[in-house]
Amino acid sequence: MIPFSLAIHGGAGTILPELLTPELEARYLAALEAALEAGGLILKANGTALDAVEAAVRSLEDEPLFNAGRGSVFANDGSQEMDASIMDGHSGRAGAVSAIRNIRNPISLARAVMEKTEHVYLTGKGAMDFARSIDAPMEEDAYFYTEHRYQQLMEVRDTNQTAMDHNIIIPDKKFGTVGAVACDSNGHVAAATSTGGMTNKRWGRVGDSPVIGAGTYANDRTCAISCTGHGEYFLRTVVAYDISCLMEYKNLTLQQAMEEVAFNKLQPVGGEGGMIGVDAKGNSALVFNSAGMYRGSLTANGDKMTAIYRI
Amino acid sequence: MIPFSLAIHGGAGTILPELLTPELEARYLAALEAALEAGGLILKANGTALDAVEAAVRSLEDEPLFNAGRGSVFANDGSQEMDASIMDGHSGRAGAVSAIRNIRNPISLARAVMEKTEHVYLTGKGAMDFARSIDAPMEEDAYFYTEHRYQQLMEVRDTNQTAMDHNIIIPDKKFGTVGAVACDSNGHVAAATSTGGMTNKRWGRVGDSPVIGAGTYANDRTCAISCTGHGEYFLRTVVAYDISCLMEYKNLTLQQAMEEVAFNKLQPVGGEGGMIGVDAKGNSALVFNSAGMYRGSLTANGDKMTAIYRI
Numbered sequence: 266m267i268p269f270s271l272a273i274h275g276g277a278g279t280i281l282p283e284l285l286t287p288e289l290e291a292r293y294l295a296a297l298e299a300a301l302e303a304g305g306l307i308l309k310a311n312g313t314a315l316d317a318v319e320a321a322v323r324s325l326e327d328e329p330l331f332n333a334g335r336g337s338v339f340a341n342d343g344s345q346e347m348d349a350s351i352m353d354g355h356s357g358r359a360g361a362v363s364a365i366r367n368i369r370n371p372i373s374l375a376r377a378v379m380e381k382t383e384h385v386y387l388t389g390k391g392a393m394d395f396a397r398s399i400d401a402p403m404e405e406d407a408y409f410y411t412e413h414r415y416q417q418l419m420e421v422r423d424t425n426q427t428a429m430d431h432n433i434i435i436p437d438k439k440f441g442t443v444g445a446v447a448c449d450s451n452g453h454v455a456a457a458t459s460t461g462g463m464t465n466k467r468w469g470r471v472g473d474s475p476v477i478g479a480g481t482y483a484n485d486r487t488c489a490i491s492c493t494g495h496g497e498y499f500l501r502t503v504v505a506y507d508i509s510c511l512m513e514y515k516n517l518t519l520q521q522a523m524e525e526v527a528f529n530k531l532q533p534v535g536g537e538g539g540m541i542g543v544d545a546k547g548n549s550a551l552v553f554n555s556a557g558m559y560r561g562s563l564t565a566n567g568d569k570m571t572a573i574y575r576i
Numbered sequence: 577m578i579p580f581s582l583a584i585h586g587g588a589g590t591i592l593p594e595l596l597t598p599e600l601e602a603r604y605l606a607a608l609e610a611a612l613e614a615g616g617l618i619l620k621a622n623g624t625a626l627d628a629v630e631a632a633v634r635s636l637e638d639e640p641l642f643n644a645g646r647g648s649v650f651a652n653d654g655s656q657e658m659d660a661s662i663m664d665g666h667s668g669r670a671g672a673v674s675a676i677r678n679i680r681n682p683i684s685l686a687r688a689v690m691e692k693t694e695h696v697y698l699t700g701k702g703a704m705d706f707a708r709s710i711d712a713p714m715e716e717d718a719y720f721y722t723e724h725r726y727q728q729l730m731e732v733r734d735t736n737q738t739a740m741d742h743n744i745i746i747p748d749k750k751f752g753t754v755g756a757v758a759c760d761s762n763g764h765v766a767a768a769t770s771t772g773g774m775t776n777k778r779w780g781r782v783g784d785s786p787v788i789g790a791g792t793y794a795n796d797r798t799c800a801i802s803c804t805g806h807g808e809y810f811l812r813t814v815v816a817y818d819i820s821c822l823m824e825y826k827n828l829t830l831q832q833a834m835e836e837v838a839f840n841k842l843q844p845v846g847g848e849g850g851m852i853g854v855d856a857k858g859n860s861a862l863v864f865n866s867a868g869m870y871r872g873s874l875t876a877n878g879d880k881m882t883a884i885y886r887i
Contacts, residue, residue: 352812357812357845358812359811359812363699363782364699364700364702382779383808384779384781384808385807385808385811385812386781386782386783386787386811387779387780387781387782388674388675388699388700388780388782389675389699389700389701389780390700390780391675391778391779391780391781392779392780394778394779394780395778395779395780467702467705467706468693468695468698468702468703468705468706469698469699469700469701469702469703469705469706470695470697470698470702471674471697471698471699472697476697476787476788476789477787477790477811477812477814478787478789478790478811478814478817479788479789482814496696497694497695497696500670500696500697500788500789501663501668501669501670501696501788503788503789503793503814503817506789506814506817506818506821507817507821510817510818510821510825511825514821514822514825514826515825534668
């Protein structure tokens with residue numbers, strides 16, 4: 266039996282202590298705890314890494330604090346378009362959706378694409394047709410509406426500015442994405458990522474979150490990775506698969522491979538953000554080149570950590 | 577000065593001599609010649625690899641024989657949805673579009689995303705809004721209509737079958753995608769891929785063609801790659817970037833890296849198809865694990881080749 270391992274993130278960016286109230290800090294930490302609990306329960310019961318990452322991400326999607334699922338930000342046209350992807354390191358199968366609306370849990374729709382179709386990636390209206398065909402749980406716009414998010418859009422709409430920020434009240438950048446990676450007691454790994462995109466985004470912009478290889482990747486021979494950051498840089502750098510290749514082809518450890526990509530590839534070109542990873546031996550790593558990353562981890566021996574800022 | 581190099585493909589699959597008439601064969605070879613000519617003219621005049629791959633792919637998109645641009649197949653709802661991506665190995669920049677309609681040259685729209693926005697990837701209605709904002713050349717449905725393609729849809733609609741085939745009259749599989757890769761006289765590389773998707777496709781299925789890292793990748797340090805094949809396998813395998821990583825991290829040659837991925841990674845799991853590549857020294861390679869691949873190459877010393885079947 267492999268000691269199981271779980272790591273989660275709720276976005277990275279310019280997250281500094283002076284920018285969060287103690288009360289808001291406590292709410293974020295409690296939400297991260299809840300997601301660790303949701304995934305951890307499954308792993309403790311010898312469930313699969315795939316089930317664990319889906320459960321952890323669903324918990325983060327249901328929490329309005331994070332930019333995914335219920336807490337998704339508003340696009341320029343006032344809609345909330347979401348993207349998600351999931352990959353199973355045991356089978357090598359993957360599922361992804363982009364530009365979907367009104368889906369309660371995008372990560373579960375991505376999993377349904379993986380398990381119920383011959384495809385990997387569905388987008389837009391067609392993905393919504395698929396969601397209806399399998400009776401995927403939907404919610405009215407009101408479910409996703411938070412006054413706070415709407416004010417964020419009002420502040421930047423007509424400025425031609427997009428805001429990748431989870432929270433526009435925080436100056437500079439904050440990337441709203443949630444994700445989870447897990448290694449289960451059979452040594453199988455999985456990764457899941459979900460996002461509500463950028464406030465005021467236009468033109469159907471897609472970031473790295475639904476892209477297998479960029480925002481999400483899992484392979485039992487190497488690792489499972491979920492990313493959060495300035496998506497365009499993560500797409501061009503093929504971040505998640507690069508970490509896997511550095512482990513497979515250059516024998517770097519998980520931590521070394523993640524640091525190589527975060528600090529030597531992304532940072533020099535301005536690619537701000539972070540990523541979480543596990544390998545198939547139960548090691549986990551949480552790496553970011555931004556000021557902070559909402560994050561947490563849990564191991565089989567009971568070590569549990571949640572954090573926001575650089576320590 | 578580096579000796580320039582150009583390679584193109586027009587799709588791979590079960591393409592056997594007994595399935596094509598001599599007249600159709602001649603038409604395919606002439607269309608491949610024309611695309612080599614379009615890209616080659618630019619490279620001969622010391623133009624950029626980026627301009628050359630765009631020109632070669634535009635030529636293939638304008639030719640109704642290939643499943644991209646004008647010759648795109650019909651989706652289940654009778655529409656023609658197209659995907660494309662382009663990457664510049666010199667700057668590391670990339671552009672991609674998916675689920676677009678009525679765009680005369682999808683590859684040029686992908687390039688506009690790269691050059692005129694801060695984004696990499698636009699999809700669906702939003703991508704069409706962007707296209708209109710830059711006055712991208714559009715065509716009415718009639719331009720894309722070919723009786724042959726429509727009959728293909730009629731043959732499989734209501735059968736619940738999708739056909740990844742360029743040509744359903746050909747039994748078994750044929751993957752309709754076009755692509756080009758080039759190395760220019762400055763040693764810069766670029767890659768471009770464009771597709772009309774699968775006949776009778778539903779649910780907004782996206783394959784590897786618009787995905788940077790999977791269907792398209794370019795990096796002056798390693799190679800430029802464009803893929804064609806069963807997209808789902810190419811997405812999970814992150815094919816184009818894997819070839820780059822095998823060169824960068826394991827010091828394989830371009831040919832070795834492409835053969836490793838085509839025969840040792842894709843083929844064992846049923847991932848049928850092929851890919852074309854160039855490195856920054858002007859070497860090119862054309863590799864496929866299917867019966868045939870419409871393909872061609874051109875080098876600075878005047879060597880020109882077009883072919884369809886395995887030799």
